[in-house]
Amino acid sequence: MTLRLVEGKLIKNNILFVIPSWGSLLGYPTLGKYNNKKVSKIFQDLVVFLGGSECAISTESGTLYFLFGLGYYYVKFELESGIQIIDRRQLTGLVLPDFVYDHLATSKNIALETDRDVIISENLFKLPIDMSFKSENKIAFIQGTLMRNLFIPYKDVFLEFITTIREPTSYQQEIHKHMILSSFLNYFNEILISRHMEYETKIAYMKNTAGLNDICFGVDKFLKAFFTTLELQSIEKTILKLKGVFSSIEYDPMFLFSIFEKSSSMLKDSKPFSFNLDDDRTYKKLPKESIFISAEKRMNSFKEWPLLFKRQTKEQLNSSVNKQENLTEKKFVLEKPRVSEFEIKTKNHLFIESKPLPFIQQDDISQILQTLKNIVEEDYEKQAIGEAFEIGRDLIKKQVLYMNYLGKMSKYINLYQKSKPNIGLSLKEKTELLKDIDNWIKITDEKLNTPHK
Numbered sequence: 222m223t224l225r226l227v228e229g230k231l232i233k234n235n236i237l238f239v240i241p242s243w244g245s246l247l248g249y250p251t252l253g254k255y256n257n258k259k260v261s262k263i264f265q266d267l268v269v270f271l272g273g274s275e276c277a278i279s280t281e282s283g284t285l286y287f288l289f290g291l292g293y294y295y296v297k298f299e300l301e302s303g304i305q306i307i308d309r310r311q312l313t314g315l316v317l318p319d320f321v322y323d324h325l326a327t328s329k330n331i332a333l334e335t336d337r338d339v340i341i342s343e344n345l346f347k348l349p350i351d352m353s354f355k356s357e358n359k360i361a362f363i364q365g366t367l368m369r370n371l372f373i374p375y376k377d378v379f380l381e382f383i384t385t386i387r388e389p390t391s392y393q394q395e396i397h398k399h400m401i402l403s404s405f406l407n408y409f410n411e412i413l414i415s416r417h418m419e420y421e422t423k424i425a426y427m428k429n430t431a432g433l434n435d436i437c438f439g440v441d442k443f444l445k446a447f448f449t450t451l452e453l454q455s456i457e458k459t460i461l462k463l464k465g466v467f468s469s470i471e472y473d474p475m476f477l478f479s480i481f482e483k484s485s486s487m488l489k490d491s492k493p494f495s496f497n498l499d500d501d502r503t504y505k506k507l508p509k510e511s512i513f514i515s516a517e518k519r520m521n522s523f524k525e526w527p528l529l530f531k532r533q534t535k536e537q538l539n540s541s542v543n544k545q546e547n548l549t550e551k552k553f554v555l556e557k558p559r560v561s562e563f564e565i566k567t568k569n570h571l572f573i574e575s576k577p578l579p580f581i582q583q584d585d586i587s588q589i590l591q592t593l594k595n596i597v598e599e600d601y602e603k604q605a606i607g608e609a610f611e612i613g614r615d616l617i618k619k620q621v622l623y624m625n626y627l628g629k630m631s632k633y634i635n636l637y638q639k640s641k642p643n644i645g646l647s648l649k650e651k652t653e654l655l656k657d658i659d660n661w662i663k664i665t666d667e668k669l670n671t672p673h674k
Contacts, residue, residue, distance in 0.1 A: 231274045231289075231455055232514050235488045237481065238288060238315075239346040239371060240268040243402075243410075244432050246325060246344050248532025250410050251635065252539075253431045255308065258300050260431040262539065265297040267378055268402065270315060271350075271386075271467060273459035273488075277515035278447050282406055282623060283524060284319040285447070286513055289456045291392055291463050293382045294402060294412070298431035308430045310412060311385065311392060313460055314401040319524040321404045322516065326509035327523070332366045337511045339363055346371050347512060351485040364478050372477040379477055386467045394457050396422060399440045407618065407627045409530060413440035434631060439618055446622050462488075529628050573602040573645040578609050586620050586665045589613045594658045597651060603644050607637030624668070626661045 240246055243266045252260040272290040292312030299305050317325070328344035336359075340347040348367065352360055372379065385391050398415035414426060416438045427436050444453060470483040509520055526532060578596065582588045596609050614630045633654070646654065 230515075231276050231452055233459075234272060234275050234514055235350040236270075236272045237346070237348050237350060238270040238272050239375075240325075240344065241346070241375075242266055242344070243268050243294070244535065246321065247404060247410055248526070248530065249535050249538040250530065251432070251434055252298075253433050254429045255298070255300060255306060255431055256428060258302070260298050261301045262299040263296065263431050263535075264299070264305075265295065265378075266432045267293075267295045267375060268312075268315070269293045269295070269378065269382055270312070271463055273463050274456060275513045275515055277513065277519075280623075282318070282625070284322075284519065285405060286317045286319070286322050286516060287447075288315045288513070289313060289459055291386055291460065291467065292400075292402065293378075293385065294433075295378050295381070296431045306431075309381070309385075310400065310426065310430065310436075311397065312400050312402050312412070313392065313394075313397075314399055314456075316401055316403045316405050318405055319519070320526050322512070323509065323524050324526060326512050326516070328510075330510075331370060336363070340510050340512065341366060341370055342510065345510070345512065348481075350481050351489045352481075353485065353489065368478065376477065379480075380474055383467065383472070383480065386464065392460060392464045394460060399444060400426070401440050401443070406625070407623055408437075408439070408443070409628055409631065410434040412436045413443055414438060415440050417441070434635070437615065437618075442619075443622065529632075573600060573643055575602060575605070575643065578605055578612075581609065581612055581616065583616050584620075586617050586624075586669065587662055589616050590658055590662045590665060594655060594662075597646070597654050597658065600645055602642065603637040603640035603646060604642060606646070607634050607640070610634045610637070621669075624661075624665065626657075626664060629657065
Protein backbone atom coordinates (compact mmCIF):
# COMPACT_ATOMS: atom_id res chain seq x y z
CA MET A 222 0.00 0.00 0.00
CA THR A 223 1.24 3.49 -0.80
CA LEU A 224 0.07 6.86 0.45
CA ARG A 225 1.62 8.83 -2.34
CA LEU A 226 -1.02 10.22 -4.70
CA VAL A 227 0.79 13.18 -6.21
CA GLU A 228 4.44 13.44 -7.21
CA GLY A 229 6.26 15.57 -4.67
CA LYS A 230 8.34 18.47 -5.91
CA LEU A 231 11.18 19.73 -3.74
CA ILE A 232 11.44 23.50 -3.56
CA LYS A 233 14.64 25.25 -2.55
CA ASN A 234 13.84 27.51 0.40
CA ASN A 235 16.67 28.63 2.69
CA ILE A 236 14.96 29.73 5.89
CA LEU A 237 15.39 29.96 9.63
CA PHE A 238 12.45 28.07 11.13
CA VAL A 239 11.92 28.05 14.92
CA ILE A 240 9.08 26.51 16.94
CA PRO A 241 9.56 27.98 20.45
CA SER A 242 7.57 25.16 22.09
CA TRP A 243 6.99 21.84 20.33
CA GLY A 244 4.67 20.73 23.14
CA SER A 245 2.55 23.86 22.86
CA LEU A 246 2.19 23.38 19.10
CA LEU A 247 0.94 19.79 19.51
CA GLY A 248 -1.30 20.53 22.49
CA TYR A 249 1.02 19.06 25.16
CA PRO A 250 0.55 15.34 24.37
CA THR A 251 3.07 14.07 26.96
CA LEU A 252 5.77 14.98 29.47
CA GLY A 253 7.65 11.88 28.36
CA LYS A 254 10.43 9.96 30.05
CA TYR A 255 14.20 10.26 30.30
CA ASN A 256 16.25 7.09 30.78
CA ASN A 257 12.96 5.41 31.78
CA LYS A 258 12.38 7.95 34.56
CA LYS A 259 9.24 10.06 34.55
CA VAL A 260 9.53 13.74 33.62
CA SER A 261 7.63 16.02 36.00
CA LYS A 262 8.06 19.40 34.29
CA ILE A 263 9.29 20.81 30.96
CA PHE A 264 10.82 24.29 30.97
CA GLN A 265 11.87 24.57 27.29
CA ASP A 266 11.22 22.41 24.21
CA LEU A 267 12.57 24.35 21.26
CA VAL A 268 12.78 23.15 17.64
CA VAL A 269 15.25 25.03 15.41
CA PHE A 270 15.82 24.43 11.69
CA LEU A 271 18.14 25.94 9.14
CA GLY A 272 16.01 24.74 6.26
CA GLY A 273 17.17 24.22 2.70
CA SER A 274 14.30 22.52 0.86
CA GLU A 275 10.61 21.87 1.42
CA CYS A 276 7.60 20.37 -0.29
CA ALA A 277 3.93 19.48 0.08
CA ILE A 278 2.66 16.00 -0.80
CA SER A 279 -0.99 14.97 -1.05
CA THR A 280 -1.95 11.66 0.57
CA GLU A 281 -5.19 9.80 1.25
CA SER A 282 -5.18 11.21 4.79
CA GLY A 283 -4.42 14.82 3.80
CA THR A 284 -1.46 17.01 2.84
CA LEU A 285 1.97 16.49 4.40
CA TYR A 286 4.53 19.30 4.58
CA PHE A 287 8.23 18.45 4.70
CA LEU A 288 11.17 20.66 5.64
CA PHE A 289 14.74 19.39 5.23
CA GLY A 290 17.98 20.87 6.53
CA LEU A 291 19.91 21.09 9.80
CA GLY A 292 17.62 20.82 12.81
CA TYR A 293 17.83 20.66 16.58
CA TYR A 294 15.37 19.50 19.26
CA TYR A 295 16.39 21.13 22.56
CA VAL A 296 14.58 20.32 25.78
CA LYS A 297 15.15 21.49 29.35
CA PHE A 298 13.17 19.60 31.99
CA GLU A 299 12.93 18.23 35.51
CA LEU A 300 12.55 14.64 36.71
CA GLU A 301 10.30 13.56 39.58
CA SER A 302 13.40 13.46 41.76
CA GLY A 303 13.88 17.21 41.24
CA ILE A 304 16.97 16.83 39.03
CA GLN A 305 17.05 19.34 36.14
CA ILE A 306 18.42 18.12 32.80
CA ILE A 307 19.10 19.53 29.32
CA ASP A 308 18.88 17.11 26.40
CA ARG A 309 18.98 17.52 22.66
CA ARG A 310 18.69 15.62 19.35
CA GLN A 311 20.07 16.45 15.92
CA LEU A 312 17.46 16.47 13.14
CA THR A 313 17.57 16.51 9.35
CA GLY A 314 13.85 16.83 8.66
CA LEU A 315 10.44 17.85 9.91
CA VAL A 316 7.05 16.55 8.74
CA LEU A 317 3.80 18.35 9.54
CA PRO A 318 0.34 17.09 8.53
CA ASP A 319 -2.08 19.75 7.31
CA PHE A 320 -3.89 20.09 10.65
CA VAL A 321 -0.61 20.90 12.46
CA TYR A 322 0.54 23.18 9.65
CA ASP A 323 -2.76 25.09 9.69
CA HIS A 324 -2.63 25.49 13.47
CA LEU A 325 0.89 26.87 13.05
CA ALA A 326 -0.05 29.12 10.15
CA THR A 327 -2.97 30.70 12.02
CA SER A 328 -1.20 31.35 15.35
CA LYS A 329 -1.38 34.89 16.68
CA ASN A 330 1.17 37.38 15.30
CA ILE A 331 3.48 39.22 17.67
CA ALA A 332 4.91 41.64 15.10
CA LEU A 333 5.50 42.26 11.36
CA GLU A 334 1.96 41.37 10.31
CA THR A 335 2.37 43.00 6.89
CA ASP A 336 5.51 41.07 5.85
CA ARG A 337 4.75 37.75 4.17
CA ASP A 338 8.37 36.59 4.19
CA VAL A 339 8.92 36.99 7.92
CA ILE A 340 6.75 35.45 10.64
CA ILE A 341 6.95 36.36 14.32
CA SER A 342 4.06 34.64 16.07
CA GLU A 343 3.25 32.79 19.28
CA ASN A 344 4.11 29.39 17.78
CA LEU A 345 6.63 30.20 15.05
CA PHE A 346 9.55 32.38 13.98
CA LYS A 347 10.45 32.23 10.29
CA LEU A 348 12.61 34.37 8.04
CA PRO A 349 14.46 33.92 4.75
CA ILE A 350 18.21 33.64 5.22
CA ASP A 351 18.74 35.90 2.20
CA MET A 352 16.97 39.24 2.69
CA SER A 353 18.95 41.23 0.14
CA PHE A 354 15.71 42.05 -1.73
CA LYS A 355 14.42 44.07 1.26
CA SER A 356 15.23 47.69 2.03
CA GLU A 357 17.89 48.55 4.63
CA ASN A 358 15.26 50.12 6.90
CA LYS A 359 13.09 46.99 6.70
CA ILE A 360 16.05 44.72 7.45
CA ALA A 361 17.05 46.86 10.45
CA PHE A 362 13.50 46.66 11.81
CA ILE A 363 13.35 42.87 11.33
CA GLN A 364 16.73 42.47 13.03
CA GLY A 365 15.68 44.50 16.04
CA THR A 366 12.37 42.65 16.41
CA LEU A 367 13.96 39.22 16.13
CA MET A 368 16.78 40.10 18.52
CA ARG A 369 14.23 41.06 21.21
CA ASN A 370 11.85 38.17 20.67
CA LEU A 371 14.12 35.32 19.58
CA PHE A 372 17.88 35.70 19.62
CA ILE A 373 18.22 37.19 23.11
CA PRO A 374 15.73 34.85 24.90
CA TYR A 375 17.18 31.75 23.19
CA LYS A 376 20.79 32.88 22.73
CA ASP A 377 22.32 29.88 24.52
CA VAL A 378 20.35 27.42 22.38
CA PHE A 379 21.44 29.08 19.12
CA LEU A 380 25.09 29.18 20.16
CA GLU A 381 24.94 25.51 21.13
CA PHE A 382 23.21 24.65 17.83
CA ILE A 383 25.87 26.39 15.73
CA THR A 384 28.64 24.83 17.81
CA THR A 385 27.08 21.41 17.17
CA ILE A 386 26.94 22.05 13.40
CA ARG A 387 30.64 22.96 13.41
CA GLU A 388 31.60 19.65 15.04
CA PRO A 389 33.14 17.36 12.36
CA THR A 390 31.03 14.37 13.47
CA SER A 391 27.63 16.12 13.39
CA TYR A 392 25.02 15.78 10.62
CA GLN A 393 26.98 13.08 8.79
CA GLN A 394 24.54 11.36 6.43
CA GLU A 395 26.69 8.26 6.02
CA ILE A 396 26.73 7.78 9.83
CA HIS A 397 23.44 9.22 11.08
CA LYS A 398 21.19 8.79 8.01
CA HIS A 399 17.95 10.79 8.40
CA MET A 400 16.44 11.92 11.71
CA ILE A 401 12.89 13.20 11.15
CA LEU A 402 10.74 14.93 13.77
CA SER A 403 7.17 13.92 12.95
CA SER A 404 3.60 14.85 13.79
CA PHE A 405 2.23 12.59 11.04
CA LEU A 406 -0.77 10.52 12.20
CA ASN A 407 1.03 7.19 12.65
CA TYR A 408 4.14 8.82 14.10
CA PHE A 409 2.60 11.64 16.11
CA ASN A 410 5.19 13.42 18.29
CA GLU A 411 7.96 10.97 17.42
CA ILE A 412 11.43 11.08 15.89
CA LEU A 413 12.03 8.55 13.12
CA ILE A 414 15.57 7.26 12.62
CA SER A 415 17.24 4.58 10.52
CA ARG A 416 18.16 1.06 11.59
CA HIS A 417 21.33 1.65 9.58
CA MET A 418 22.50 4.48 11.83
CA GLU A 419 25.96 3.74 13.25
CA TYR A 420 25.51 1.40 16.23
CA GLU A 421 26.97 3.53 19.05
CA THR A 422 25.24 6.67 17.76
CA LYS A 423 21.95 4.76 17.44
CA ILE A 424 22.08 3.45 21.03
CA ALA A 425 22.67 6.97 22.40
CA TYR A 426 20.11 8.64 20.11
CA MET A 427 17.27 6.21 20.89
CA LYS A 428 17.25 6.88 24.64
CA ASN A 429 13.84 8.36 25.39
CA THR A 430 13.65 12.04 26.25
CA ALA A 431 11.21 14.65 27.54
CA GLY A 432 8.30 15.87 25.44
CA LEU A 433 8.30 13.05 22.87
CA ASN A 434 6.09 9.97 22.60
CA ASP A 435 8.85 7.87 21.07
CA ILE A 436 12.09 7.66 19.10
CA CYS A 437 11.79 4.72 16.73
CA PHE A 438 12.98 3.09 13.52
CA GLY A 439 11.25 3.48 10.17
CA VAL A 440 12.60 6.63 8.52
CA ASP A 441 13.98 4.83 5.44
CA LYS A 442 10.66 3.19 4.56
CA PHE A 443 8.79 6.38 5.41
CA LEU A 444 10.84 8.60 3.09
CA LYS A 445 10.88 6.06 0.25
CA ALA A 446 7.07 6.10 0.28
CA PHE A 447 7.11 9.81 -0.63
CA PHE A 448 10.36 10.54 -2.48
CA THR A 449 12.20 9.12 -5.45
CA THR A 450 15.86 8.13 -5.29
CA LEU A 451 16.81 11.33 -7.14
CA GLU A 452 14.79 13.45 -4.70
CA LEU A 453 16.44 11.76 -1.71
CA GLN A 454 19.85 12.43 -3.26
CA SER A 455 18.88 16.09 -3.70
CA ILE A 456 17.86 16.28 -0.02
CA GLU A 457 21.20 14.80 1.06
CA LYS A 458 23.06 17.35 -1.08
CA THR A 459 21.07 20.15 0.56
CA ILE A 460 21.99 18.94 4.04
CA LEU A 461 25.64 18.57 3.04
CA LYS A 462 25.72 22.11 1.63
CA LEU A 463 24.12 23.63 4.74
CA LYS A 464 26.56 21.73 6.93
CA GLY A 465 29.48 23.12 4.90
CA VAL A 466 28.21 26.71 4.94
CA PHE A 467 27.34 26.98 8.63
CA SER A 468 30.50 25.13 9.66
CA SER A 469 32.73 27.62 7.86
CA ILE A 470 31.24 31.07 8.48
CA GLU A 471 32.60 33.48 11.07
CA TYR A 472 29.97 35.22 13.18
CA ASP A 473 29.61 37.52 16.17
CA PRO A 474 28.18 35.57 19.16
CA MET A 475 26.95 38.88 20.61
CA PHE A 476 24.98 39.62 17.43
CA LEU A 477 23.42 36.37 16.25
CA PHE A 478 21.96 37.98 13.15
CA SER A 479 25.53 37.93 11.81
CA ILE A 480 25.05 34.17 11.25
CA PHE A 481 22.58 34.96 8.47
CA GLU A 482 24.43 37.98 7.14
CA LYS A 483 27.53 35.82 6.63
CA SER A 484 25.73 32.78 5.21
CA SER A 485 23.25 34.51 2.90
CA SER A 486 25.75 35.23 0.13
CA MET A 487 26.85 31.57 0.14
CA LEU A 488 23.26 30.32 -0.08
CA LYS A 489 21.81 33.07 -2.29
CA ASP A 490 19.71 32.01 -5.26
CA SER A 491 20.17 33.72 -8.61
CA LYS A 492 16.65 35.06 -8.07
CA PRO A 493 15.66 35.42 -4.38
CA PHE A 494 12.17 34.18 -3.61
CA SER A 495 9.56 36.54 -2.23
CA PHE A 496 5.84 35.89 -1.98
CA ASN A 497 3.64 37.63 -4.55
CA LEU A 498 3.47 41.29 -3.53
CA ASP A 499 -0.10 41.46 -4.89
CA ASP A 500 -1.07 39.24 -1.96
CA ASP A 501 0.96 41.15 0.62
CA ARG A 502 -0.88 41.81 3.86
CA THR A 503 -0.29 45.51 3.33
CA TYR A 504 -3.05 45.31 0.73
CA LYS A 505 -5.00 42.18 1.62
CA LYS A 506 -5.74 40.25 4.79
CA LEU A 507 -4.90 36.57 4.20
CA PRO A 508 -6.37 33.71 6.25
CA LYS A 509 -3.01 32.09 7.04
CA GLU A 510 0.68 32.88 7.25
CA SER A 511 2.84 31.88 4.29
CA ILE A 512 5.21 29.48 6.02
CA PHE A 513 6.15 27.22 3.10
CA ILE A 514 6.13 28.10 -0.59
CA SER A 515 4.55 24.72 -1.32
CA ALA A 516 1.51 25.61 0.84
CA GLU A 517 0.42 28.60 -1.24
CA LYS A 518 -2.30 26.59 -2.98
CA ARG A 519 -3.94 25.92 0.39
CA MET A 520 -3.99 29.51 1.64
CA ASN A 521 -7.80 29.54 1.64
CA SER A 522 -8.39 26.12 3.19
CA PHE A 523 -8.18 24.98 6.81
CA LYS A 524 -7.97 21.49 8.35
CA GLU A 525 -9.48 21.07 11.81
CA TRP A 526 -7.45 19.47 14.59
CA PRO A 527 -8.58 15.81 14.88
CA LEU A 528 -10.35 14.63 18.04
CA LEU A 529 -7.91 11.69 18.20
CA PHE A 530 -5.19 14.06 19.44
CA LYS A 531 -7.05 16.04 22.07
CA ARG A 532 -5.32 19.32 22.86
CA GLN A 533 -4.67 20.53 26.40
CA THR A 534 -2.68 23.26 28.14
CA LYS A 535 0.63 22.75 29.89
CA GLU A 536 -1.12 23.19 33.23
CA GLN A 537 -3.73 20.55 32.35
CA LEU A 538 -1.00 18.08 31.36
CA ASN A 539 0.83 18.56 34.65
CA SER A 540 -2.44 18.35 36.58
CA SER A 541 -3.65 15.19 34.81
CA VAL A 542 -0.34 13.40 35.39
CA ASN A 543 -0.37 14.26 39.09
CA LYS A 544 -4.01 13.19 39.50
CA GLN A 545 -3.44 9.92 37.68
CA GLU A 546 -0.42 9.08 39.84
CA ASN A 547 -2.35 9.82 43.05
CA LEU A 548 -5.39 7.78 41.99
CA THR A 549 -3.26 4.87 40.82
CA GLU A 550 -1.34 4.84 44.08
CA LYS A 551 -4.60 4.73 46.08
CA LYS A 552 -5.96 1.86 43.99
CA PHE A 553 -2.76 -0.07 44.40
CA VAL A 554 -2.87 0.30 48.18
CA LEU A 555 -6.51 -0.77 48.36
CA GLU A 556 -6.28 -3.67 45.95
CA LYS A 557 -3.74 -5.95 47.61
CA PRO A 558 -3.73 -9.66 46.73
CA ARG A 559 -4.86 -10.94 50.14
CA VAL A 560 -8.53 -11.21 49.17
CA SER A 561 -10.80 -14.09 48.20
CA GLU A 562 -11.36 -15.13 44.59
CA PHE A 563 -14.95 -13.83 44.82
CA GLU A 564 -13.75 -10.44 46.11
CA ILE A 565 -11.19 -10.20 43.31
CA LYS A 566 -13.79 -10.77 40.60
CA THR A 567 -16.22 -8.22 42.01
CA LYS A 568 -13.76 -5.35 42.17
CA ASN A 569 -13.67 -2.69 39.40
CA HIS A 570 -10.02 -3.51 38.66
CA LEU A 571 -8.66 -7.02 39.10
CA PHE A 572 -5.43 -7.81 40.89
CA ILE A 573 -3.42 -9.74 38.29
CA GLU A 574 -0.34 -11.87 38.80
CA SER A 575 2.48 -10.97 36.42
CA LYS A 576 3.08 -13.50 33.63
CA PRO A 577 5.22 -13.49 30.48
CA LEU A 578 3.68 -12.32 27.21
CA PRO A 579 3.13 -14.88 24.46
CA PHE A 580 5.07 -14.75 21.19
CA ILE A 581 3.57 -12.22 18.77
CA GLN A 582 3.69 -13.39 15.15
CA GLN A 583 5.46 -10.77 13.01
CA ASP A 584 4.36 -11.11 9.38
CA ASP A 585 0.55 -10.99 9.41
CA ILE A 586 -1.16 -7.87 10.76
CA SER A 587 -4.47 -9.63 11.43
CA GLN A 588 -2.64 -12.32 13.41
CA ILE A 589 -0.79 -9.63 15.38
CA LEU A 590 -4.12 -8.05 16.30
CA GLN A 591 -5.64 -11.45 17.12
CA THR A 592 -2.77 -12.13 19.54
CA LEU A 593 -3.39 -8.77 21.21
CA LYS A 594 -7.07 -9.68 21.51
CA ASN A 595 -6.14 -12.99 23.15
CA ILE A 596 -3.92 -11.17 25.66
CA VAL A 597 -6.81 -8.89 26.62
CA GLU A 598 -9.22 -11.82 26.91
CA GLU A 599 -6.77 -13.75 29.11
CA ASP A 600 -6.67 -10.94 31.69
CA TYR A 601 -3.06 -9.78 31.63
CA GLU A 602 -2.09 -6.82 33.82
CA LYS A 603 -2.41 -3.35 32.27
CA GLN A 604 1.35 -2.80 32.09
CA ALA A 605 1.76 -6.06 30.13
CA ILE A 606 -1.10 -5.12 27.79
CA GLY A 607 0.60 -1.75 27.18
CA GLU A 608 3.87 -3.55 26.42
CA ALA A 609 2.13 -5.99 24.05
CA PHE A 610 0.36 -3.14 22.23
CA GLU A 611 3.68 -1.34 21.79
CA ILE A 612 5.27 -4.45 20.28
CA GLY A 613 2.23 -4.99 18.07
CA ARG A 614 2.13 -1.38 16.90
CA ASP A 615 5.81 -1.40 15.94
CA LEU A 616 5.40 -4.71 14.06
CA ILE A 617 2.44 -3.28 12.12
CA LYS A 618 4.46 -0.17 11.22
CA LYS A 619 7.03 -2.46 9.61
CA GLN A 620 4.34 -3.93 7.35
CA VAL A 621 2.44 -0.79 6.27
CA LEU A 622 3.02 2.94 6.38
CA TYR A 623 -0.50 3.91 7.47
CA MET A 624 -3.37 2.40 9.41
CA ASN A 625 -5.83 4.88 10.89
CA TYR A 626 -6.05 3.04 14.23
CA LEU A 627 -2.33 3.20 15.11
CA GLY A 628 -2.80 6.56 16.81
CA LYS A 629 -5.43 5.08 19.11
CA MET A 630 -3.13 2.14 19.84
CA SER A 631 -0.48 4.64 20.95
CA LYS A 632 -2.96 6.26 23.33
CA TYR A 633 -3.71 2.86 24.91
CA ILE A 634 0.05 2.22 25.20
CA ASN A 635 0.67 5.51 27.00
CA LEU A 636 -2.32 4.95 29.30
CA TYR A 637 -1.61 1.34 30.30
CA GLN A 638 2.15 1.70 30.70
CA LYS A 639 1.53 4.36 33.37
CA SER A 640 -0.44 1.87 35.50
CA LYS A 641 0.95 0.30 38.66
CA PRO A 642 2.01 -3.38 38.53
CA ASN A 643 -0.59 -6.14 38.99
CA ILE A 644 -3.60 -3.95 38.09
CA GLY A 645 -5.96 -5.43 35.48
CA LEU A 646 -8.65 -3.99 33.24
CA SER A 647 -12.11 -3.27 34.56
CA LEU A 648 -14.97 -5.09 32.83
CA LYS A 649 -15.95 -1.88 31.01
CA GLU A 650 -12.36 -1.22 29.84
CA LYS A 651 -12.01 -4.81 28.66
CA THR A 652 -15.28 -4.73 26.71
CA GLU A 653 -14.42 -1.44 24.97
CA LEU A 654 -10.89 -2.56 24.17
CA LEU A 655 -12.03 -5.86 22.63
CA LYS A 656 -14.57 -3.96 20.54
CA ASP A 657 -11.80 -1.67 19.26
CA ILE A 658 -9.53 -4.60 18.37
CA ASP A 659 -12.33 -6.34 16.45
CA ASN A 660 -12.82 -3.11 14.49
CA TRP A 661 -9.06 -2.87 13.79
CA ILE A 662 -9.05 -6.45 12.46
CA LYS A 663 -11.98 -5.60 10.18
CA ILE A 664 -10.23 -2.44 8.89
CA THR A 665 -7.03 -4.41 8.27
CA ASP A 666 -8.80 -7.14 6.33
CA GLU A 667 -10.61 -4.56 4.18
CA LYS A 668 -7.40 -2.58 3.51
CA LEU A 669 -5.19 -5.54 2.71
CA ASN A 670 -7.83 -7.75 1.11
CA THR A 671 -6.90 -10.69 3.32
CA PRO A 672 -10.05 -12.15 4.92
CA HIS A 673 -9.40 -13.13 8.51
CA LYS A 674 -9.83 -16.81 9.25
